[in-house]
Amino acid sequence: MSILLPLPDETATAALAEEVAAVLAPGDLVTLSGDLGAGKTAFARALIRHLAGADQEVPSPTFTLVQVYDTAVGPIWHFDLYRLTAADEVLELGWDEARQGIILVEWADRLGPMMPSDRLDVALDFGATPDSRVARLTGFGTWAGPGDGDAPSARLALSGDAQA
Ligand SMILES: Nc1ncnc2c1ncn2[C@@H]1O[C@H](COP(=O)(O)OP(=O)(O)OP(=O)(O)O)[C@@H](O)[C@H]1O
Numbered sequence: 402m403s404i405l406l407p408l409p410d411e412t413a414t415a416a417l418a419e420e421v422a423a424v425l426a427p428g429d430l431v432t433l434s435g436d437l438g439a440g441k442t443a444f445a446r447a448l449i450r451h452l453a454g455a456d457q458e459v460p461s462p463t464f465t466l467v468q469v470y471d472t473a474v475g476p477i478w479h480f481d482l483y484r485l486t487a488a489d490e491v492l493e494l495g496w497d498e499a500r501q502g503i504i505l506v507e508w509a510d511r512l513g514p515m516m517p518s519d520r521l522d523v524a525l526d527f528g529a530t531p532d533s534r535v536a537r538l539t540g541f542g543t544w545a546g547p548g549d550g551d552a553p554s555a556r557l558a559l560s561g562d563a564q565a
């Protein structure tokens with residue numbers, strides 16, 4: 402079960418990221434899906450700044466593959482696995498330690514069989530105008546909604562168009 406949310410501009414993307422940030426706790430995993438330039442890093446940046454402070458610099462982890470931030474709710478690990486060549490390479494990036502904290506992952510499909518079963522996926526798609534996007538939120542495992550027509554998780558009180 403997914404929920405679709407229109408994001409008319411980047412401010413709307415940031416607002417959604419802040420709503421997600423507010424319900425995250427250590428051990429949570431959010432995967433960010435979507436094509437190059439869809440806004441995965443923009444979403445992660447707003448989410449991290451909500452928890453680490455508005456002045457926090459949040460570079461894209463395109464080349465470092467991971468950046469870690471200390472926040473009031475513990476460490477947030479921001480991965481970009483686009484350049485990962487084998488799933489278990491993520492272990493060298495500190496994956497096991499990261500699982501104790503909050504994880505945000507761009508290009509999480511690179512995890513293959515290592516993909517955890519409990520996660521919130523935020524998929525961003527391009528909209529009708531250059532600055533618009535559509536977010537599709539899907540909960541898996543403990544993030545799955547309680548029933549048809551519900552948001553991905555009872556933890557997130559979002560309203561949008563429910564989609565099977
Ligand atoms: N509504 C929107 N939400 C998010 N980003 C937007 C929006 N409108 C415009 N943008 C712009 O789109 C770009 C998104 O780039 P971003 O680096 O976040 O993409 P990405 O999905 O992380 O790409 P990559 O796969 O290369 O990591 C930014 O330049 C951002 O300013």
Ligand SMILES: [Mg+2]
Binds near residue numbers: 441443461481507
């Ligand atoms: Mg990115």
